[in-house]
Amino acid sequence: LPGATTPGGSRQATLGVLGGGQLGRMFVHAAQALGYRCVVLDPDAISPAGAVAEQHVRADYLDSFGLAQLARDCDAITTEFENVPAVALETLAGMRTVAPAAAAVAVCQDRAVEKAHFEAAGAQSGVYPAPHAVITNDIELAAVDPALLPGILKTSRMGYDGKGQVRVNTQAELAAAWDGLKRVPCVLEQLLPLKRELSVLLARGADGQIVSYPVQQNLHRGGILAVTQVPAPDVPVAVQQQAVAAARQVAEALAYVGVLCIEFFWLADGRLVVNEMAPRPHNSGHWTMNGCNASQFELQVRALAGLPLPELRQHSPSVMLNLLGDLWFSADGGPTPPPWDRVLALPGTHLHLYGKAEARHGRKMGHLNITADTAEAARDVARQAAAILG
Numbered sequence: 001l002p003g004a005t006t007p008g009g010s011r012q013a014t015l016g017v018l019g020g021g022q023l024g025r026m027f028v029h030a031a032q033a034l035g036y037r038c039v040v041l042d043p044d045a046i047s048p049a050g051a052v053a054e055q056h057v058r059a060d061y062l063d064s065f066g067l068a069q070l071a072r073d074c075d076a077i078t079t080e081f082e083n084v085p086a087v088a089l090e091t092l093a094g095m096r097t098v099a100p101a102a103a104a105v106a107v108c109q110d111r112a113v114e115k116a117h118f119e120a121a122g123a124q125s126g127v128y129p130a131p132h133a134v135i136t137n138d139i140e141l142a143a144v145d146p147a148l149l150p151g152i153l154k155t156s157r158m159g160y161d162g163k164g165q166v167r168v169n170t171q172a173e174l175a176a177a178w179d180g181l182k183r184v185p186c187v188l189e190q191l192l193p194l195k196r197e198l199s200v201l202l203a204r205g206a207d208g209q210i211v212s213y214p215v216q217q218n219l220h221r222g223g224i225l226a227v228t229q230v231p232a233p234d235v236p237v238a239v240q241q242q243a244v245a246a247a248r249q250v251a252e253a254l255a256y257v258g259v260l261c262i263e264f265f266w267l268a269d270g271r272l273v274v275n276e277m278a279p280r281p282h283n284s285g286h287w288t289m290n291g292c293n294a295s296q297f298e299l300q301v302r303a304l305a306g307l308p309l310p311e312l313r314q315h316s317p318s319v320m321l322n323l324l325g326d327l328w329f330s331a332d333g334g335p336t337p338p339p340w341d342r343v344l345a346l347p348g349t350h351l352h353l354y355g356k357a358e359a360r361h362g363r364k365m366g367h368l369n370i371t372a373d374t375a376e377a378a379r380d381v382a383r384q385a386a387a388i389l390g
C-alpha cells in the first residue's frame, strides 16, 4: 500500500519500471505522488525516468543480476515499453507481481500475433483488423493476394512511429521492399482510406474491473503522433461506442492487467478497423494529465499496486500537441529552446518536458496540453500555440 513505511522507517512500498523513457518518468511522478518509491531499470546511464526515480539500476533487460536486484527492491513491477524481452517479464513474474503479464506483452510485440488476436476478438465486437497477409518466406511472398495492393509492408516486430514500414504498389515493389527489410517476418496490410485515426485508452484491474477514457482523435505527421483531441470532434457517438466496446473486448480476451491503448482507423466508408495496441500508457493519452480527474499514469500505478481504479471523468475538453526536437532548431539550424514564455501566456496551457538533454529531429521532447471550457476554445488556443512554436 502507498506510503507503507514500516515503523522503523526501514522500508517504503516500492514500484519498479523496466525502461527509462518519458513514459517511465511520468509513471514515476504519479507513483511518487501516491507515496511509492520507484526503481527504474535501464541500460543507459542517463534516462528521463532514471533521473527522477529514487533508484536507477543500470543494467540490460536480460541481465540476471539487474533483474534480481529489481525483484529484491520492488513489491511490484511494470514496463514502459512493449519491446522489453518477454523473458525478462517472465523471470520477474516468478518473484514479484508483474503487470502487464509477459503473455499479453508478447501479443503486442508481434503484429502477426496481434492481428490474430484482433481477428478472434472481432467475432465478439464486429471490429476487425485491416485485410493482411503474413510474410515469412518466399512461398508466402508469392502467394500474396493482389487485392492487398497497394499496401503497407510492416516488420512484425520492433516497429514504432512509422519505422519499419514501406508502402508498396506492385508485387515487384513488395518483393524489393521485403529484401530491403532484410527479409525479416513482416505483415502486408491493405492501404485503407482513412477518414480519422482514433485510440481508446483503458485500464483493467486484477479483479477484472475496466475503466476507459473517452475516444481520442489522433493526427499523425510523418508516422509520429502530432495532435490528440478529446472529445473526438469528427466522430459520431455510435462509432465511438463501438470503439470502446471493441477495446474492452480485446482487454478481456487478454485477461489484461494495467493500462492498454488500442488504435483504430475510421474509414471513409464509415467502418471501424482495429490497427494495433500498446501494453502501457500511450502518447495519445497524455491529455489525461490535465483534462481528467485521474491520469493514465495514475491508473497504471493503481492497477499495478492493486488499488481501486477511479471512475473516470473528463473535466475539460483537451488538445495535446507533441513537442518534437525539431522545435528546438531555428531557421538557421542552430539549437534554441522554443519561446515557452509566450506559449504559457496562453490560457489553459500545461507544459510537460521530459528532461532530455539533447534535442534531435523527430525526438519526443515533451508535450503541451491545452484545456478549455469548450472544445472549440481548446482548439483555438492550440492553433495559437502551434503558430508561436512555428
Ligand code: ADP
Pocket: 130, 152, 159, 160, 161, 162, 163, 189, 190, 191, 192, 193, 194, 197, 220, 223, 263, 275, 276
Ligand atoms: P506504428 O507502430 O509505427 O505506430 P502503425 O501500424 O500504427 O505503426 O502505422 C503508423 C501510421 O501509418 C498509422 O498511424 C497510419 O497513419 C498509417 N497506416 C498504418 N497502417 C495503415 C493502413 N493499413 N492503411 C492506411 N494507413 C495506415
Ligand code: MG
Pocket: 161, 263, 276
Ligand atoms: Mg501506431
